[in-house]
Structures are given as structure tokens and as C-alpha cells.
Amino acid sequence: xxxxxxxxxxxxxxxxxxxxxxxxxxxxxxxxxxxxxxxxxxxxxxxxxxxxxxxxxxxxxxxxxxxxxxxxxxxxxxxxxxxxxxxxxxxxxxxxxxxxxxxxxxxxx
Amino acid sequence: xxxxxxxxxxxxxxxxxxxxxxxxxxxxxxxxxxxxxxxxxxxxxxxxxxxxxxxxxxxxxxxxxxxxxxxxxxxxxxxxxxxxxxxxxxxxxxxxxxxxxxxxxxxxxxxxxxxxxxxxxxxxxxxxxxxxxxxxxxxxxxxxxxxxxxxxxxxxxxxxxxxxxxxxxxxxxxxxxxxxxxxxxxxxxxxxxxxxxxxxxxxxxxxxxxxxxxxxxxxxxxxxxxxxxxxxxxxxxxxxxxxxxxx
Numbered sequence: 271x272x273x274x275x276x277x278x279x280x281x282x283x284x285x286x287x288x289x290x291x292x293x294x295x296x297x298x299x300x301x302x303x304x305x306x307x308x309x310x311x312x313x314x315x316x317x318x319x320x321x322x323x324x325x326x327x328x329x330x331x332x333x334x335x336x337x338x339x340x341x342x343x344x345x346x347x348x349x350x351x352x353x354x355x356x357x358x359x360x361x362x363x364x365x366x367x368x369x370x371x372x373x374x375x376x377x378x379x
Numbered sequence: 380x381x382x383x384x385x386x387x388x389x390x391x392x393x394x395x396x397x398x399x400x401x402x403x404x405x406x407x408x409x410x411x412x413x414x415x416x417x418x419x420x421x422x423x424x425x426x427x428x429x430x431x432x433x434x435x436x437x438x439x440x441x442x443x444x445x446x447x448x449x450x451x452x453x454x455x456x457x458x459x460x461x462x463x464x465x466x467x468x469x470x471x472x473x474x475x476x477x478x479x480x481x482x483x484x485x486x487x488x489x490x491x492x493x494x495x496x497x498x499x500x501x502x503x504x505x506x507x508x509x510x511x512x513x514x515x516x517x518x519x520x521x522x523x524x525x526x527x528x529x530x531x532x533x534x535x536x537x538x539x540x541x542x543x544x545x546x547x548x549x550x551x552x553x554x555x556x557x558x559x560x561x562x563x564x565x566x567x568x569x570x571x572x573x574x575x576x577x578x579x580x581x582x583x584x585x586x587x588x589x590x591x592x593x594x595x596x597x598x599x600x601x602x603x604x605x606x607x608x609x610x611x612x613x614x615x616x617x618x619x620x621x622x623x624x625x626x
Contacts, residue, residue, distance in 0.1 A: 273455070273592035274428055280450035280465065280492070 380495045381485065382517040382617050383545075387535030389528045390502035393554035394521045395422040396590050397581065397613075398499040403455070403599060404610045406464045410494040413450060415485070416469040417511060418501040424468040428453065429592040431468035439467070439481065441474050446484045457596055465493070475507045482514040495618065509536045517546045517617050524557050524565040540573045548616045549573060553583035579616060581609040 277283050311322040323331050386392040398414060405412040416423040417436060424431050431451060434444030446467075455462045489496045498511055512518050513536065522532035532549065533539060540547040549569050553562065562580065569578045586601035 273595055274453040274464070275456075276428075276431075277452040277454050277463070279448055280452055281447050283452040 380517070380618065381482070381489065381498065381515045382495060382519060383498045383500055383512050383515040384519045384521055385500045385508075385512060385532075385535055386502055386521045386528065387531035387533075388502055388504055389522075389531035391554065392502075392521045392523045392528050392532075393552040393581075394502075395426055395499050396554065396587060397521055397550060397552055397610075398497045398519075399423050399427055399590060400587060400598075400602070401610055401613060402497050403462065403464055403595075404607070405495065405614060406462050407457075407599070408614075411465065411492065413465040413467065413489065413493045413496045415467040415496060415498040417473065417498050417508075418469060419472040420501070421468060421470040422501070423499045424466065424470065426590050427464075427466065427592060427595065428468070430470075431466065433468075433470070435471065436467050436469040437471045437473050440476055440478075446481070446488060450488070455595055455599075457599060462599075475505075478510045478514055482511075512536050512545065515545045517548060519548050519550050519613070519617070521550045521552050522565075522569075523554065524551060524562045529565060529569070540577050547573075547577060548613070549578045550581055550613055551578060552581040554588060556583045576616070579609060579613045581613070582606055 311325050312319070320329070320332075323329050384394040384398040386394055395418070402412040402414040414423055414427075415436060421430075421435075434449040436449065438444035439446050439449050450465055450467050453464050453466060455464065485496060498515070500508060500511060518537070518541075520532040520535060522528045537545070537547060540549075551562070551566055551569060566578065566580050582603070582605045584602050584606035586598045586603070587606055590598055
């Protein structure tokens with residue numbers, strides 16, 4: 271029996287550390303369902319969705335939808351938090367501008 | 380989840396063998412475990428691989444290499460399957476720098492890619508090494524059933540079982556065969572002092588005592604059920620208290 275074989279560094283093997291890889295790691299894989307197949311199977315096999323998904327080899331589709339939804343919700347929340355943070359910064363800058371306006375007005379008499 | 384394997388100042392208690400086999404066992408069970416070799420002589424690196432190309436932990440601590448570029452992935456053929464394992468190798472003495480930044484990076488990496496990180500510590504005299512323990516979630520004190528090893532384990536930081544932060548687990552290990560009555564005596568003593576939950580007894584195992592790169596596959600195939608049960612129990616003590624789930 272042979273000993274361990276080196277596959278490479280973590281960054282090479284699973285792409286750890288690069289922003290693109292981290293983004294990809296967070297994002298669920300794309301569903302790979304052909305809707306026409308699903309429709310055909312459901313026409314011939316009845317309206318049992320889970321069975322139809324199994325027959326076209328996409329039994330994990332519902333889980334994937336759930337995972338995609340979860341990921342999109344996380345992204346939505348992250349973007350909303352970023353927007354809130356930017357708005358707070360903009361408000362702060364607005365107040366500073368007002369202070370400078372007032373200071374200038376007083377200096378000019 | 381960062382776990383340190385230590386024996387305090389007493390060497391030869393089986394830290395490297397135990398942490399290496401636990402990392403491989405966790406990988407076989409579907410967990411992604413990173414083994415960090417913190418020994419200056421590169422104990423885990425040598426026993427699992429015979430040696431590994433750099434960069435090493437030493438380079439990461441010196442700031443001349445990035446952590447993510449130093450973690451290496453190896454594949455071990457096991458029958459028709461392959462077992463991937465992850466190692467941050469080392470060779471040479473570690474610089475006495477603050478470990479705060481390193482542990483923070485390690486934790487970030489672990490949160491993204493690993494279920495647990497096992498740090499194999501050397502038997503040490505230098506108090507600097509205690510920072511590894513202080514920044515861990517779990518400290519596994521690997522002791523042999525003899526008075527010197529048990530005493531060294533008990534006085535290692537945190538003394539006894541500390542206040543639970545980090546969590547302390549005693550692994551009463553037999554890197555060589557001991558009489559059953561002696562093992563029982565030390566096991567009872569440790570359990571009386573620190574509680575049943577804090578102590579795991581690891582039996583002597585001929586295959587486990589033969590860990591080497593060439594024999595690794597055979598070792599994993601031949602370790603006894605009792606030894607595997609002990610590894611499983613140790614993994615449970617490390618993972619369960621924090622996550623509430625069995626490995």
C-alpha cells in the first residue's frame with residue numbers, strides 16, 4: 271500500500287484564500303434541471319413532483335432551491351446592511367458640511 | 380474549533396500519534412480536519428509524510444509566508460477510496476512572536492474550510508508555548524499511566540482542568556503496553572480528580588504505534604476496534620460540548 275500523495279497547497283486544491291473562490295464556496299451550485307424533461311415526465315407520470323424530479327435525476331432540486339434562497343437572502347441582507355452603513359456615512363458627511371457652512375457664514379460676518 | 384494536544388514538559392506520551400490518527404479518523408468520518416505541526420523537529424510532518432516541502436508553520440509565524448499558502452493537502456489511498464488530509468507542516472524552531480494574529484487567521488480559515496483544527500504541540504519547557512493553549516477552544520492533555528507523565532499533564536496550563544475555558548480533556552494514552560491494574564489505578568485517579576467526562580482512556584494498539592508514511596494505510600486498516608472507539612470518544616469530547624452534535 272502506497273503512502274500519502276501530495277495534492278498541493280490548500281489554495282491550489284480548493285482555491286482557498288482568493289475572493290473568487292470564497293464567493294464560489296458561499297454560493298450554492300446552479301440547479302441543472304431541464305424544464306422540458308420535467309414537464310414531459312409529469313405529463314406521463316402524474317403530478318407527483320418529488321417522483322418526477324427523481325426520474326429526471328434532479329431529486330435534490332428542492333434542496334438546491336432552498337440553498338439558493340438562503341444564499342440570496344444572505345446576500346440581500348448583506349447589501350441592505352451596506353446600504354444602511356453608507357447612508358449613515360452620507361448623513362454624517364452632510365452634518366459636517368452644514369457645520370462648515372455655518373462656520374464660514376460666521377467667519378464672513 | 381481549535382484543539383491543542385499537549386503533555387506539558389513530558390515527552391513521548393503519544394501526542395503526535397494520537398493527534399495524527401484523530402485527524403485522519405475525522406477525515407474518514409467526513410470531517411475536514413487540519414493538523415498543525417507545532418513541533419520544532421516536525422514530529423507529525425515526519426511521522427505522516429517523512430518530510431514536506433515548505434513553507435512551514437515557522438515561516439507563517441515569521442511573516443514570510445501566508446497561512447493559506449502553507450496548508451498542504453495530501454491524499455492517502457485506502458482500498459478503492461482516497462482519504463484527503465490537511466497539514467500545516469513544520470521544520471525548525473518557532474519564533475517567539477505573539478500568536479494573536481496567527482490564531483485569528485487560523486480561526487478565520489477554520490471557519491471557512493475546516494470542522495476542526497488539531498495542533499500537535501511539542502513537550503515544552505518554554506512558557507511561550509502556553510499561548511497556543513490559552514488561545515485554544517479545547518486542550519487535550521495526553522498523559523501516560525505513570526506518575527511523571529500524569530504530574531506533567533496536570534501542572535501544564537491550565538492546571539488541572541482549569542475553569543472550562545479552554546475545555547480540558549485528559550487522554551490517558553498507552554504508547555506502550557501497561558499492566559491493566561496500573562492503567563485502572565491512574566484512570567480512577569484522574570476521573571476522581573477531574574470527573575468522568577474529562578478523561579478518555581486510549582488503549583495500547585500495536586498498529587497505531589507503527590505510524591509511518593509507508594505504513595499509514597495499513598495502520599488505519601489494522602487499528603483495533605477498541606482504539607477506534609477511544610478515538611471516537613475523544614472526538615466526541617472535543618466536538619460535542621461546543622456544538623451539541625456527535626461526530
